[in-house]
Amino acid sequence: MAAKDQVKALLFDVFGTVVDWRQSVIRELSAFGNARGLSVDWARFADEWRGLYQPAMEEVRAGRRAWTILDDLHRESLITLLERHGVKGLAAHEVEHLNRIWHRLDPWPDSVEGLIRLKRRYIIGTLSNGNTGLLVRMAKRALLPWDVILGAEAARAYKPMPECYQRNAALLNLEPQEVMLVAAHNDDLAAAQSVGYRTAFVLRPVEYGPGQTKDVAATRDWDVITDSFTGVADAMGCPRR
């Protein structure tokens, strides 16, 4: 029996794997800036916003800070960056509107079709550092047909802490080897594999923009290696119909 034959649920990294966060954030920030006549390098702003993501979570992971959801970490980073880029005088509801860009990210072109096929045979869900409310709103807007919203908030532990993978498998009454993580990030897959998860790498070669240097190939012999969610569906025996 192949390792993947035991799989009962596929859980997905979301930012970068399911949705194209970078182009979505740049698009919304640019629209906001154009409407207000602001002159800001929004691509750089988006990259800096994402750049503050790991250090913000690390405060929580390291125990220097009490549990804090990603919406709140994102908002703090946003306020820092608005000041750095000289954007002043926004109303609270405007800051909140910008922070919720992360609730309105667009999927990659193959995401929805692949998920629909996989859902027929497996439990499909998120396993994201995004908070539950963010992931629910994103799913409704982007028509992502999740069976369950899981991740850091359900586990009260950010990836790549082992507790995040372990607790989310337990929430499904599953052993780690019955769960496959689908991700575009080798480090996420390595952490999941170390607690017993099965693994699927999906190449997203422009997640970080045209000059991407990280995660441009699988760095290990993951159980599935492909470049689309329809490729995951093919590999997991979920036919087109």
Add this chain to the structure above:
Amino acid sequence: MAAKDQVKALLFDVFGTVVDWRQSVIRELSAFGNARGLSVDWARFADEWRGLYQPAMEEVRAGRRAWTILDDLHRESLITLLERHGVKGLAAHEVEHLNRIWHRLDPWPDSVEGLIRLKRRYIIGTLSNGNTGLLVRMAKRALLPWDVILGAEAARAYKPMPECYQRNAALLNLEPQEVMLVAAHNDDLAAAQSVGYRTAFVLRPVEYGPGQTKDVAATRDWDVITDSFTGVADAMGCPRR
């Protein structure tokens, strides 16, 4: 503005409100018993199983017992009842199959249609004492189109503890008054209302069988009072199409 105009999410009690637990449990127990030539009053067995539900949860609510998911409470009650009814010698996998009857409950005839209509306009989710894995499997089998699986396990507190309602609203980034609980049980609605939730009562007059005496009418002036999920959809402004 009517109280219900603020609502962003509808969360649903599940056992009795969304699904007909009693007939589903009796049907599966009877099929199991007939296949093995067992002579047991399965309707009484089902009612006794449900009768052990509140006392089992109360041990956890009262803090006399550490957090325990409903599947585990159900299994303990099942083993007690198998012994009481003289059913002996079942294999572990047979006990587990019976315990998972609660993952395979059938919806009331109006449930799926009402949920599909409500989902177009609102976040819809569970707010059940059932554990996450149970609710996910029930939803896939019964085609319940939830946006999110919430409830006691997400909050680590059983209803009607106020923390259960409060923590689940917070998981959606919502204030309690932005959430409506839909339930066939007046006591569940009263607990939800006391923390600020909006409320919808759905009459399920045979949940407990033909001689039902409890919850045969709304006992307060809930925000919505109806006898079906399509009635909830009508009341909440979700048209047929």
